[in-house]
Amino acid sequence: EAAAVLAGRRLLLTAGPTVEDLDPVRYLGNRSSGRMGYAVAAEAQRLGMRVTLVSGPVNLPVPAGVERIAVRSAEQMLAAVTDRVAQSDLFIATAAVADFRPREASLEKIKKRGDGGLTLELVQNPDILAEVAARQDRPFVVGFAAETHEVERYARDKLERKRLDMIAANRVGEEGSGFDADCNALTVLWPEGRHEIARADKAQVARELLAVIAQRFRNRP
Ligand code: PMT
Helix, strand or coil: HHHHCCCCCEEEEECCCCEEEECCEEECCCCCHHHHHHHHHHHHHHHHCCEEEEECCCCCCCCCCEEECCCCCCCHHHHHHHHHHHCCCCEEEEECCEEEEECCCCCCCCCCCCCCCCCCEEEECCCCCCCHHCCCCEEEEEEEEEECCCHHHHHHHHHCCCCEEEEEEEEECCCCCCCCEEEEEEEEEEECCCEEEEEEEEHHHHHHHHHHHHHHHHHHC
């Protein structure tokens, strides 16, 4: 049973979107509500894990007993994760991290000039999941993958390329699951196997995901 394996262990997880400021009033963001990550945090806490949730801006209450660290940008999320990862047994990356940020955030509101458009220059953000997976003393590492098509092929590619222990893939861009929905469905992949989690509310999906993780965590080398 999952609790027997995971109770007392320390979980670090990321959740929600990251928000990349353009100026004092505008940002680049995405549609992550944080619900998937907060459901995993609440369920892990219920199993007796010690949970630290590094969260982008969302409108959700902090699950009871969970320590939340609020961040905004991908760089802030990376700094919070880097501070705590050495003390973690399990890392789960549910956050929808912005792959790019504006080269610089303007200190003043960007003004319209005539009828011309505006070109934004973006630079790549750090890959938090890849940085955790590349550590020598790494925890058991579970990534998420959000894909619109060929979900399993792209997810298995991420699993191998980033040398993850496990990846949970969801199809996005459809009504009723994924980003900003109450439900989700996951294809969970690890190097030697796979497990389907049928569409259900995110609390139920989180429960099943932690059960699958517990089995692999117990058998880890
Ligand atoms: O928040 P909800 O509204 O409940 O929606 C849940 C969800 C759809 C956001 C969630 O289930 C999900 O799929 N999260 C991952 C979304 C994502 O950005 O996937 P990706 O394929 O771009 O990234 C792959 C993995 O790398 C993810 O674990 C991501 O957290 C991580 N990553 C990506 C980029 C980056 N710079 N740093 C990262 O750590």
